[in-house]
Amino acid sequence: MIKDICTVIRVKKIADSIFEMVLEGRIADEVENPGQFIHIRVTEGNAPLLRRPVSIAAVDKKNHRLTIIFRSGGQGTLLLSRKVPGETLDILGPLGNGFPVDKVDSGGTAILAGGGIGVPPLYGLGLKLREQGVKVISVLGFQTAESVFYQDEFASLGETYIATVDGTSGTKGFVTDVLNERGFEADILYTCGPLPMLRALEAGDYARETYLSMEERMGCGIGACFACVCRKKDDPNGHSYKKVCSDGPVFKAGEVLI
Numbered sequence: 689m690i691k692d693i694c695t696v697i698r699v700k701k702i703a704d705s706i707f708e709m710v711l712e713g714r715i716a717d718e719v720e721n722p723g724q725f726i727h728i729r730v731t732e733g734n735a736p737l738l739r740r741p742v743s744i745a746a747v748d749k750k751n752h753r754l755t756i757i758f759r760s761g762g763q764g765t766l767l768l769s770r771k772v773p774g775e776t777l778d779i780l781g782p783l784g785n786g787f788p789v790d791k792v793d794s795g796g797t798a799i800l801a802g803g804g805i806g807v808p809p810l811y812g813l814g815l816k817l818r819e820q821g822v823k824v825i826s827v828l829g830f831q832t833a834e835s836v837f838y839q840d841e842f843a844s845l846g847e848t849y850i851a852t853v854d855g856t857s858g859t860k861g862f863v864t865d866v867l868n869e870r871g872f873e874a875d876i877l878y879t880c881g882p883l884p885m886l887r888a889l890e891a892g893d894y895a896r897e898t899y900l901s902m903e904e905r906m907g908c909g910i911g912a913c914f915a916c917v918c919r920k921k922d923d924p925n926g927h928s929y930k931k932v933c934s935d936g937p938v939f940k941a942g943e944v945l946i
């Protein structure tokens with residue numbers, strides 16, 4: 689992990705309130721696994737706000753560039769969405785452990801199941817798995833057609849299915865509706881998205897192994913402040929815990945209480 693000043697190369701709105709940003713800096717060279725994240729310091733005037741954790745969607749090590757995708761919701765992400773090329777950002781990263789990409793062999797099948805702003809880290813994961821000769825099936829869930837993004841990018845990796853809550857694009861319903869309907873056979877399932885989706889996928893029987901990435905409110909991002917703790921599933925009294933920022937954000941299904 690390093691602290692770096694990265695340059696904004698591009699900012700583009702790609703769906704309703706969703707922005708794609710390309711950053712250039714040494715942090716790109718340090719990324720080890722898809723699913724890691726960066727912690728961005730956003731300032732308003734001279735006043736620093738809390739850092740914002742944003743997952744890494746793709747890395748271009750040759751050009752020292754990272755692509756991130758975020759939802760502009762609160763004050764920090766709104767300011768981030770207004771950055772223009774040439775501006776710089778103070779960033780800590782890469783943080784977290786990311787997805788284990790060695791759990792599926794070449795020729796195997798992986799399902800990538802993403803919901804909303806949990807979709808971006810799965811794109812970098814899909815690129816890596818394809819490179820390793822793994823068949824990738826992507827199932828992506830959104831609220832409505834206007835919030836769908838990266839459909840073509842995922843389609844370039846393999847079969848891709850969309851679900852929207854209101855049925856305006858793809859299957860009406862949730863990621864689990866697509867999985868139940870299609871009955872894919874897969875060696876492994878990787879997922880990132882809202883907690884109800886993670887719970888449903890953990891409870892289902894969709895692959896031999898499941899890994900889920902948690903999105904938690906974070907403080908320091910480096911394991912020092914306890915803002916992101918979650919309880920371990922095998923500890924009924926709740927005395928032991930895991931930190932999402934440094935032990936995760938990716939956990940094996942059944943490891944932590946979600």
Ligand code: FES
Nearest residue numbers: 907909913914933
């Ligand atoms: Fe501080 Fe995880 S955010 S310990």
